[in-house]
Amino acid sequence: MINPSTYGWIDKFFNKNNSNFIDYKGNYRQFYKEMRQSGFVYGYTVAVPLKEPTSFGGLSQDEITKIALLNALFSTYRLVKKTNNTKAFIDEAKSFYKSIQKENYNFLKTILPSESDVSKLEAVIDNRIQTNTNFFSKNFSHIITNALLFIDVLAFHSYLQNGKLSNEYLKDFELNCIKIVALAFQIKEKKSKYDELLIKLFENSLRYTKFEKIETTTIETISLAPITFEVEKLYLLDITEMALWSDEKLEQNEISFLHKIAEKLVISSDELLESSSAITNFIINHKSEIPYFNFSNPVKHFYDQTNKTVYKLITRNKKRLVKEISESKELMILLAQSTSRELDKEEKKKVKKQLLDICKTIPSLTIFLLPGGGILLPILVKYIPQLLPSAFNENLEE
Incomplete structure (x- = not known):
């Protein structure tokens, strides 16, 4: 892999x-x-x-x-x-x-x-x-x-x-992207949490332009004539579709805006329809996975993200981790007991200390030794029993 x-x-x-x-x-x-x-x-x-x-x-x-x-x-x-x-x-x-x-x-x-x-x-x-x-x-x-x-x-x-890149290429193209996006958000009549997160997504992705500092402009003042490469045109159209997308019907002024952008880019109505269908199909098929469609409590999101991170780390280091844990009989016993009862304060300290000692020996797991890494340990403890062999509990009984 x-x-x-x-x-x-x-x-x-x-x-x-x-x-x-x-x-x-x-x-x-x-x-x-x-x-x-x-x-x-x-x-x-x-x-x-x-x-x-x-x-x-x-x-x-x-x-x-x-x-x-x-x-x-x-x-x-x-x-x-x-x-x-x-x-x-x-x-x-x-x-x-x-x-x-x-x-x-x-x-x-x-x-x-x-x-x-x-x-x-x-x-x-x-x-x-x-x-x-x-x-x-x-x-x-x-x-x-x-x-x-x-x-x-x-x-x-x-x-x-x-054979080289124009000094202004990246700045100009990004500026055109974000001007179009800003205009699209301005004319959108029904705004949702999706729009709020999408604005953050664009804002955090900018390298050369400040989203909030874009001067008030109109579609007439955006110069797209220098853009002649077909793929550049299609991408700008898709960015516009992305900003205007809604699971409800587009308003007439939004449709009109799309057609004006397509006209300035010299893109046919068939290509505009294909762009609209493509983004609609993609979002419908993947909406539940796409981050900017899932607005949740920040603390819950932090837990979900760290949960995924810890799981990825321990599964990739499973063999080494299991070997190290198996060599510590006391840790094996405490981890097994933690699945059926609440460990007392002293036992939790022992588990934490011994797990951190093990993490020191595995480079990928040194994340747990960094400041704040301690908050990840309960997640690590939660997953370890699932990674150990089925004979785990039987061995403990012996």
């Missing part, structure tokens, strides 16, 4: 999918259609477009998004350069991101000269998929991954086509 949270995952992804990449044969429309269906352009990835679907069970949303971004960049490289050379791709991708390091990114940890090109790209992708919120904010937010990641793909395409 590919683990995008550890070193070497890019090489493993390419080796595993050597003959599994889709050859779009220059068909950008088909490429973009796949990006739509995967959810990547909507900010919530449910699949990675490959010839044969690959299971990503056990991976978190940010890990799946890392793979999706890598795959989208590689597909773009193949479309432009018409070659499958992964080494050349990695070099181009690294150079592309290095060329934009002077912008609003913290690239200090991603451009260390001692690192290999692959490890540099892994670090960059890890940085790119994150929103502009800090760790604390993320844990209390429904918004984790960058919703505007597809702009990276479009910028990479421009870089490959021209």
